[in-house]
Amino acid sequence: MDDGEKIDRRTFIEKAGFYSFWLTLAASVAGVVKFLMPDVFDEPSTSFRLGKPEEFTKDGGTRLEDKNLMIFKDPEGLYAISAICTHLGCIVGETPAGFACPCHGSRFDKQGIVAGGPAPRNLPWFKIYLSPEGYLMVDTAATVTIGEKFKI
Amino acid sequence: MSTSDKKGAASVFIENFKRIPFSFRDAFSRHDIPPESEREKAAAVFSNFFLHLHPTRVSSHVVKPTYTLGLGLMCVFLFLILGVTGVVLMIYYIPHVDGAYASVKNIRYAVTGGKFVINVHRWSAHGMVLVVLLHMMRVFYTGSYKAPREFNWMIGVVLLSLTLALSFTGYLLPYDQLAYWAMTIGANIAGSLTELTDAIGVTKFFDPGKLQKQLIIGGNTIGEPSLIRFYFLHVIFLPIVISIFIGVHLWRITKDGGLSKPLDNKQFTESVNPDDEKSPNPDKTYGLMSLIRGNTPQVGNYSDDTVPTWPNVLLAEGAVFIFCLAAMSLLSLFFDAPLKELANPSVPENPAKAPWYFLGLQELVSYSAFVGGILVPSITVLGLMLIPFLDRELHDVGVWFSGSKGISVVKRSAAYGFFSLVVLIAFTIKFGWLRSWFPGVPQIVIIAINPATVIIGLFALWYFKILKETGSMRLASIAAFTLFVIGFAVLTYVGTFLRGPNWEFFWLQSQWPGIHFD
Numbered sequence: 001m002d003d004g005e006k007i008d009r010r011t012f013i014e015k016a017g018f019y020s021f022w023l024t025l026a027a028s029v030a031g032v033v034k035f036l037m038p039d040v041f042d043e044p045s046t047s048f049r050l051g052k053p054e055e056f057t058k059d060g061g062t063r064l065e066d067k068n069l070m071i072f073k074d075p076e077g078l079y080a081i082s083a084i085c086t087h088l089g090c091i092v093g094e095t096p097a098g099f100a101c102p103c104h105g106s107r108f109d110k111q112g113i114v115a116g117g118p119a120p121r122n123l124p125w126f127k128i129y130l131s132p133e134g135y136l137m138v139d140t141a142a143t144v145t146i147g148e149k150f151k152i
Numbered sequence: 153m154s155t156s157d158k159k160g161a162a163s164v165f166i167e168n169f170k171r172i173p174f175s176f177r178d179a180f181s182r183h184d185i186p187p188e189s190e191r192e193k194a195a196a197v198f199s200n201f202f203l204h205l206h207p208t209r210v211s212s213h214v215v216k217p218t219y220t221l222g223l224g225l226m227c228v229f230l231f232l233i234l235g236v237t238g239v240v241l242m243i244y245y246i247p248h249v250d251g252a253y254a255s256v257k258n259i260r261y262a263v264t265g266g267k268f269v270i271n272v273h274r275w276s277a278h279g280m281v282l283v284v285l286l287h288m289m290r291v292f293y294t295g296s297y298k299a300p301r302e303f304n305w306m307i308g309v310v311l312l313s314l315t316l317a318l319s320f321t322g323y324l325l326p327y328d329q330l331a332y333w334a335m336t337i338g339a340n341i342a343g344s345l346t347e348l349t350d351a352i353g354v355t356k357f358f359d360p361g362k363l364q365k366q367l368i369i370g371g372n373t374i375g376e377p378s379l380i381r382f383y384f385l386h387v388i389f390l391p392i393v394i395s396i397f398i399g400v401h402l403w404r405i406t407k408d409g410g411l412s413k414p415l416d417n418k419q420f421t422e423s424v425n426p427d428d429e430k431s432p433n434p435d436k437t438y439g440l441m442s443l444i445r446g447n448t449p450q451v452g453n454y455s456d457d458t459v460p461t462w463p464n465v466l467l468a469e470g471a472v473f474i475f476c477l478a479a480m481s482l483l484s485l486f487f488d489a490p491l492k493e494l495a496n497p498s499v500p501e502n503p504a505k506a507p508w509y510f511l512g513l514q515e516l517v518s519y520s521a522f523v524g525g526i527l528v529p530s531i532t533v534l535g536l537m538l539i540p541f542l543d544r545e546l547h548d549v550g551v552w553f554s555g556s557k558g559i560s561v562v563k564r565s566a567a568y569g570f571f572s573l574v575v576l577i578a579f580t581i582k583f584g585w586l587r588s589w590f591p592g593v594p595q596i597v598i599i600a601i602n603p604a605t606v607i608i609g610l611f612a613l614w615y616f617k618i619l620k621e622t623g624s625m626r627l628a629s630i631a632a633f634t635l636f637v638i639g640f641a642v643l644t645y646v647g648t649f650l651r652g653p654n655w656e657f658f659w660l661q662s663q664w665p666g667i668h669f670d
Contacts, residue, residue: 033367041371065498088340088521090333090500095654102502103337104518105655116588117655118520118602120347120595 046141050128053136053152069126069138077149078128080138081112086121099123111146122146186463193462205402206465207410209458213550214411215468219294222472223287227311229476230280231398234318237273238387245325247383249376252327253494260491271484277319279480281509284315285640292539292633293562295549295626296412302540304404307397309536314394316509321386323507327379332495333504335378339369341517341525348522351596374497414550502653511647512640518655519585519602528604532636539633543625558630561618565631569638572610576603577646581657611635 007015050056050071061072068083068091083091085101092099098109107116112123127142128150136150168175177185187196194208213219244263246255259266288308291297297305320338324331345361355361370377405411492501506514516524548554553562580603586593599605614635619628652658653665 036367036370037363038370038377042377043371043373043375068498088344088517088525089336090504091498093502093654100654102500102654103333103504104514104521105651113591114587115591116584118518118524118598120350120521120598 047137047139049131050136050138052134053130056136056152067138067140069140071138073152074149077151078136079149080126080128082124082126082140084123085119086114086123087117087119092123113146190460193460197461203461203466205406206461207406209460210410210465211413212457212459213413215459215464217468219413219550220411221286221290222468222475223283223290225469225472226283226476227280227287228398228402229473230276230283230480231394233276233476233480234273234280235391237269237276238391240269241273242387247325247380249327249379249495252325252379256326256328256491260488267488268481268484271487271489272480274323274489275483275487276476276480277322278507278509279476281315281319284312285509288312288536289633289637293553293558293630294412295551295554297540298412298543298546298549299540300408301404301412304401304408305540306537307401307404309533311394311397311401312536313533314390314397318386318390318394319507319509321382321390324379324382325386326491327495329492329495329501329504330490330506332374332497333500334506335369335374335382337504337506337517339365339374339378341521342368344521344525347520347595348599351594351599412550414548503651503655505647505651508644508648512643515643515647515651516604519580519604520599523599523602523604528608531608535632535636539629543629545624545626548626554626554630557622557624558627561622561627561630562634565614565618565634566638568614569611569635570642573607573639573642576606576610577642607639611639 048067056073056078059073059075061070063070063083070081070083072079072081083099085092085103085106087101087104087106090101090103092101092106092108095107098107098115099112100107101117101119105117106114106119108119108123109115112125114120114122124143125146125148127139127144129137129139131137136152181196182199183192183195187193197203197206197208241259244255244259244266246252256270259270261267291305291308320334324335324338343361343365345364346355346359347361349355349359349361366372368378368381369375370381505511513524513529516528518524548558553559585602586598611632615628615632618631619625622628649661650657650659652661652663658664
């Protein structure tokens, strides 16, 4: 065709038909994939209240069970470590050495840094901030570097 | 009209009315029941919708119970049992996170016979996974995947995957602890491609792992969208797909020349000779229905080692069906299907274990999510599918282990697989792995070098060693397949019996510490 060669009508229609078929098929598959992916996820907000700063006087740790989050306080400040194993999403439990996953044996130290097992990443530390109303807030969509504590 | 005519009409009515059961039977079957002549026996098979997947005659070799062990039939019958009990369970099951668990308990405790039905459904699922695996071993070790049956072997591998998918989606539905954490882990395995994209640093631009995970569970965390998706997969999508594949699988058996059998019988050698004056039996019109792949139709032209499907095959099938039904009923009377506590998103069980057929995989996943959950399964499925295309040696079809040479390869491979795996796993348990020695080691190194990838390497090494030693692709395939079987068995044993809380090593479950997290 580069030489100005003509294709006959039958070949043209045949090719046009085939290309249309594949194009339609591809578009349909894309449509199905898009259909399977909701535009909006009906999920709770990633940030929530911890409480008033004056409630956090004692040093130590607590676990927010429904958020799968661990809050610790020491003299340097407050920090929140995710309890969701970075391997396959099980909830880590506490051990003398730090944290351990009950499903596949990932190990983390007290800072949440991987110490053994298959986990590919450290347990994330989430951002803690003060809301305009004066509440301590955690945002599980925002991480901070390990060791960064929130001074109360 | 005269009175006698009226009387005649009445007696005709009465006569026909009395004959209704017989006329109905004749209308239903189109031949005498039971069929008497050979011709009628053939007609009984090919004129019946449900029976016509059979050839009208089969080689007497394939009805020997010691050849097929009835395993393929068991797969079909267990699937049928699963279909029937599954539909029954749908009457009470509620696919909602707030109702699923209660509805399963309802079936167990408040529905007459409910516990029995749910037990049969669960044990048949376990049985089907086991029997599908055994059936695959039978087909492999008798060399039955060879041409012209390569395509059907591939369909078989697809059926194995679909069986596992159906089992997985099934035990998610009660929404108990097992279900919730299996969903979480399954979704994250789908998402573990991110482990790879993270390691090479492209996740920011291209994150297929996250896309897969969100597609499967309809969100970022397990919830109602996930349950309804798995329900849809379990009761609509996968059953339809697997039914189609089972249909093709069975149909291909007949079209590929029936079940495999050794070629050493005299079927072709003796009688295809044109000088043979032996006259074919003209009555055997069913001969056309038993066309076998070959050069010319062999109708009535071979020494006959076949037996009619009716009654030989049908009786065998009936026996296997009754066996399946009896085994499942007995199991279900004495053992209850497991049901754990209601799903609790904040505490998994410790240890959180999958059903037995996934525990080998769980052991692999505990080395690396991507390698154990995606790479090794993909290599396994691909390797299984490629077997008949790499091994083109057509001798020894229908012979267990291809004879004594094969038996020796099986034994040596089993020993090699067993000892290399035990040493590797013992080493891992005793000394840990890279991450325990160098905590900062990059993930890409873990993905490349972990016990799972070492296993693949060890197995590949052995495969090529046997290939070089024997020069036979069939024997090399036997080596590789045996390693797959041994690997599955050893890893399953380790995952089932040697892993305790926090996935740590224990010789016995009685040594488990009573760890409880609050």
